[in-house]
Amino acid sequence: xxxxxxxxxxxxxxxxxxxxxxxxxxxxxxxxxxxxxxxxxxxxxxxxxxxxxxxxxxxxxxxxxxxxxxxxxxxxxxxxxxxxxxxxxxxxxxxxxxxxxxxxxxxxxxxxxxxxxxxxxxxxxxxxxxxxxxxxxxxxxxxxxxxxxxxxxxxxxxxxxxxxxxxxxxxxxxxxxxxxxxxxxxxxxxxxxxxxxxxxxxxxx
DNA sequence: CACCCGATTATCT
DNA sequence: GATAATCGGGTGT
Numbered sequence: 063x064x065x066x067x068x069x070x071x072x073x074x075x076x077x078x079x080x081x082x083x084x085x086x087x088x089x090x091x092x093x094x095x096x097x098x099x100x101x102x103x104x105x106x107x108x109x110x111x112x113x114x115x116x117x118x119x120x121x122x123x124x125x126x127x128x129x130x131x132x133x134x135x136x137x138x139x140x141x142x143x144x145x146x147x148x149x150x151x152x153x154x155x156x157x158x159x160x161x162x163x164x165x166x167x168x169x170x171x172x173x174x175x176x177x178x179x180x181x182x183x184x185x186x187x188x189x190x191x192x193x194x195x196x197x198x199x200x201x202x203x204x205x206x207x208x209x210x211x212x213x214x215x216x217x218x219x220x221x222x223x224x225x226x227x228x229x230x231x232x233x234x235x236x237x238x239x240x241x242x243x244x245x246x247x248x249x250x251x252x253x254x255x256x257x258x259x260x261x262x263x264x265x266x267x
Numbered sequence: 268c269a270c271c272c273g274a275t276t277a278t279c280t
Numbered sequence: 281g282a283t284a285a286t287c288g289g290g291t292g293t
Contacts, residue, residue, distance in 0.1 A: 110274075124289080125289085126288085142288095143276080143286065143287075145285080145286055146276075148275090192275070193275075194275055236274070238274050271289105271291085275286105277283105278284085278285100280281090280282085
C-alpha cells in the first residue's frame with residue numbers, strides 16, 4: 063500500500079495567523095529522528111500576532127525572535143523558563159510583519175517507543191500534552207530554529223488522510239500569558255485526552 | 268555585568 | 281492546587 067503524503071504548502075501559512083492556528087488542528091507533524099520516523103496529530107494550538115502584547119515579536123525584532131519575522135512555513139524554536147523548548151510555525155498574511163502558531167499538544171501516532179525514551183515517561187497521555195513536552199518527545203532543540211517545514215526533511219507538516227471532525231473544535235484564551243487574555247486564540251479538540259489543560263472557559267466554534 | 272522574569276513542568280501534599 | 285526548579289535573553293547600569 064502506498065501512502066500519499068501531501069506536505070502542507072507555503073501558501074497554507076501565508077494567511078491570517080488565527081486562521082492558520084485553527085486549520086492546523088488535525089494535521090500531522092513528521093519528525094525524522096536518527097533513522098526513525100516520529101509522527102503526531104496536532105490537537106492544540108495558539109496564535110500569536112505581532113500587534114499583540116503576548117507575542118514575542120511585539121517589541122520588535124531581536125536575535126532571539128528573528129524567525130518570527132522570516133519567511134512563513136519555517137519553524138520558530140525558543141527556550142522557555144530556561145528548561146525546555148517550544149515549537150512555533152511562522153505564519154501570517156503578507157502585509158503583516160511577524161506572527162506564528164505555537165504548537166501546544168499532539169496526539170502521538172508513530173514512534174511512541176522513541177518518545178517514551180526521550181521523555182523518560184511511558185504513559186501515552188503524558189508524552190506530548192504540553193508545548194515543552196512535545197519538543198522533548200520529538201528531540202527538537204534550539205538548532206531547529208528557522209528550519210523549513212514545507213519540504214521533506216527533519217521536520218515538516220502533512221495533511222491528515224483520516225477524516226477529522228471539525229465540529230468539536232473549541233477556542234479559549236491562551237495559556238500562561240498576562241496580556242491579551244481577551245483574545246480567544248487558543249484552539250483545541252474538545253474532550254481530547256491529549257490537550258494540555260482543561261479550561262473552564264470554552265467558546266464553541 | 269547584574270538583575271528580572273517567562274507562550275512551563277515535575278513533584279510534592 | 282501549590283510550589284520549587286531552572287537559565288537564557290532582554291534591559292539597563
